[in-house]
Amino acid sequence: MKYSFLLLFILLSSSIFSQTDEEVVKKIYAQSLTNGKSYDWLNHLSNQIGSRLSGSLGAEKAVVYTKDELDKLGLDKVWLQPVMVPRWIRGSKEFAFIETEPGKTTNVNICALGGSVSTPALGLKASVVEVKNFEELEKLGKENVEGKIVFYNRPMQADLIHTFEAYGGCVNQRYQGALEASKYGAIGVIVRSMNLRLDDLPHTGSMSYGDLPVEKRIPSAAISTNDAELLSAMLKLDNTTKLYFKQSCKQLKDVQSYNVIGEITGSEFPNEYMVVGGHLDSWDLGDGSHDDGAGVVQSMDVLRLLKESGIKPKRSIRVVLFMNEENGLRGGNKYAEISKQKGENHVFALESDSGGFTPRGFSFDCNDASFNQVLSWQPLFKPYLIHYFEKGHSGADVGPLKTESNVLAGLVPDSQRYFDHHHASNDTFDAINKRELELGAATMTSLVYLFDKYGINPISNPEKIKN
Template identity: 45%
Template sequence: MLVMPYLILAQKKSDETIMASIYDEALSNSPLYENLRVLCKDIGHRLSGSSGAAAAIEYTRQLMIEYNFDTVYLQSVMVPNWKRGPVEILKITNSKKQGVIDFNALALGNSVGTGPQGILAEIIELKGLSEINEHRDEIAGKIVFFNGPMDPTLIETFSAYGAAVSQRSSGAAHTGPYGAKAIIVRSITQSLDDVPHAGSLRYKAGVKALPAMAISTKDANLLSQLLKDQADLLIYMENYAVILPETQSYNVIGQLNGNLLPNEYIVIGGHLDSWDVGEGAHDDGSGCLQGIEVLRIFKSLNIKPKRTLRAVMWMNEENGGKGGKAYADMSKSRNEYHIAAIESDRGGFVPRGFTSTGSAKQKQQLLKWKTLFEPYGLHDFAQEGGGADISPLSNQGTLLIGLLPDGQRYFRYHHTEEDVFEAVDRRELELGAASIASLVYLLDQYGIANQ
C-alpha cells in the first residue's frame, strides 16, 4: 500500500495534543502525591545538616534511579548547620491584667540562643525597620518587638510578604548597633492564628548577634494591646539555639540526556531542605517532587527531549542558599548552557501561570505560549520573578521562570507546623507538575533566545 508523504507529515502531533497527553498522564497515572506522602510522613522536616535532610537526599536519589533517568548523582555542598534548642521560653512576667503570659514562640533560623541565664527586659514596639531611626535612643537595653503586619489589602501575597519580611531577616542586624538585647518578630503571615512562623535572619559582621524569636499574629496583637496599657511590661526569653560548624550536604540531580542538543540544559526543581517544624509539604517538598515528576512524564510518554532536562533538588534555600550558588558555579565551570530554569517554590496550589525574569525578547517568547495554557486555567504570565535557587544562574543569560500557583493560602502554612502533607491537594499538585512539564516541552521543542 502506498503511503502518501503528507499523511506521514500529518502524524506529527500538535503542541495542543502533546500538552493534553501530558495533563492526562499527570492527572491519571501519577505517583507524585504518594511520593510527597513518603517525603513528608516517612522522612518529615529536613533542615540543612539534619538527619531528615540526609534521608531526603537518599530518598529522592533512589526515586530517580527507580525511574531510570539517564544520570542521577549528588553534588557536594557545604551548608550552615543551625539547630533549635530543646527548650524555648518567651513570656510576659508582670502583666498587671493577666500576670504571667506564656507565648508559643520559635527561635528564628540562624539565631543565637540566650543560654540558661535568659534575657529579661522591657519592650519597645516598632512597626518596621523604617521606625528604627526615629526611636534609636529608646532601644538600648530593651527587647525590640517588630510588629508590622503583612498588608492584607495586597492581592499578590508574595508582594506583601516581601514588604514585611525585612523585620525578620534584618531586624537584629539593624537594632544591634543601638544596644537592643533581643528581637521578637510578629509572624510574617496574613492569617490571624496561634501559630508561630519560623524563618531565617542574617546578622551583620561587626554587630552583636541578638537572640531572635517569632510569635503568632494573635500573640503579637495581645502583646501590642498590653503594651498600650502598661509600658513597663517585662519579657523573659530563654532558648538554646546554636550555630554549629558548616557540614557536608548535597544537591540531588537527575537528568534525561538530550538527543539533539545535549549541551543545552533546561533545569526544573525546588529546594529539598525545609524548616524544622511541620513537614515542608508546600515549602518545598511539592516543588522538588514536581521536578522529578516532569522527567517521569517525559519518560512515560516516550517524549525524547532534544535538550538535556535536569531535575534538581537544591539544598539549603531556607537558611543560606548554598545549594543554588553551588549549582550555578558548577554549571559555569562545566561551560553548560542553561536556556531556562524553572523553580516551583510557591506551594503545591492550583497553577495560575508563570513568573519570569529575563530579557524582553525571552519574555515575549514565553508570552506567545500563553494561549496554549489558558484551557488549563493558567493565564498570568506577566509577573516578574524566578526563584531563590535559580537566581544565581541569571548572569549566564538563562531565562528564569517560576511556577505561579494561587497564592492566597501559602502564607498560612509557610514555615509552620501546619505545612504538612494533608495541606496539599492531590489534583492541584498534579496540575502544577503537568503545567511545568508542558512548558518544558515547549522550551525543549523551540528553544529560547539567549538574552
C-alpha cells in the same frame, strides 16, 4: 527482539512528532492526573522522613530517598553534587510570657528564628519597645532602646493581592531586625510572624547578624500573630509591660550535604541544558510539604511525565533538588558555580518554590523577545485555567544561572493560603491537595516541553544569529 524495540521507539517518536502541541499538552495533563507520582513521593518525603533542615538527619535521608527514586526512573544520569551547608539546631522548645506585674503572666507562642543565638540559660526578661520599621527604631534612639527587647510589629499588607509582595514588604524586620536593634543596645528581638491570618502559630525563617561579632549578637524569635496583637494591646495600656523568653538554639560547624541531580540527555542539542527544580531542605517546625516538598516532587515528576508521554527531548533536561535554600542558598550557588566551571550552557531553568496550590501560570525573567514567544503559548494553557504569564522573579535557586540570553521561570500557584503555612508547624502533608499538586507538575512539564521543542527566541541569542 532488538529490532522490535527499535521499531516501537520509532513509532512512539513518530506519534509524538505528528501530534499538535495541544494534543501533547493534553496528554501530559492526563498522565499527571491519572498516573502521577508526585503525591506518593511527597507522602513519603513528608510522613516517613519529615522536616529536612540543612545539615540534619532528615535532610540526609531525603537525599538518599530522592536519588533512589530518580534511579528508578531510568534516566540517563543520576548523581549527587557535594555542597557544604550550615548546621543550626533549635534545641528544646522555646518558652515565653508577657508580664504585666510580678507574678501576673500570660504565656505566648514564639519560635527562634533560624540562625539566632540562644538566650541565657535562665532566659531573658526585659521591658519592650514596639516599632513598625527601622525608621521608628532610629527615632527612638539608644536612650529608649538600650537594655530592652525590641518588638517588630509590622503586619503583612492585607490589601495586596500578590501575597509575595506583602511578604517582601515586611520580611526585612525578620532578617535584619536583630542586627539593627543591636546597634541601639537592645538585648533581644521579637518579630511578628510573616502570616496574613491571625492564629497561634509562630513562623520561623532565616535571619542574619551580618558581620556582627558573636559576642554582640542578640537572640531573635518570632511571635504568633494573635500574640503579637495581644502584646501590642498590652503595651498600649501599660508601656512598662515586660516580656520573658527562653530559647536554646545553636549554630554548629558546617557539614557536607548534596544537591540531587538527574538528567535526560538531549537527542539533538545535548550541550544545551534545561533545569527544573525545587529545594530539598525545609524548616524544622512542620514537614515542609508546601515549602518546598511540593516543588521537589513536581520537578521529579516532570522528567517522569516526559518519558511516560513518549517525549524524547532535544535538549538535556535536568531535575535539580537544591540543598540549603532556606538558610544559605548554598545548593543553588554551588550548582551554578560548577556549571560555570564546566562551561555549561543553561538555556532555561524553571523553579517551583511557592507551594503546591492550584497553578495559575508563570513568572519569567527574560528579555522581551523571549517573553513574546512565551505569550504565544498562552492559549495552550487556557483550557486548564492557567492565564498568568508575567515578567518578574523566577526563583532563588535558579537565579544564579541567569545570563543575558537565557530564560528563567517560576511556577506561580494561587498564593492566598500559602503564608498560612509558610515556615510554620502546619506546613504538613494534610495541607496538600493531590489534584492541585498534580496540576502543577503537568503545568511545569508542558512548559518544559514547549521550550525544548522550540528553544529560546533566536533574537535573544546573538550566537545563534551569527551562525
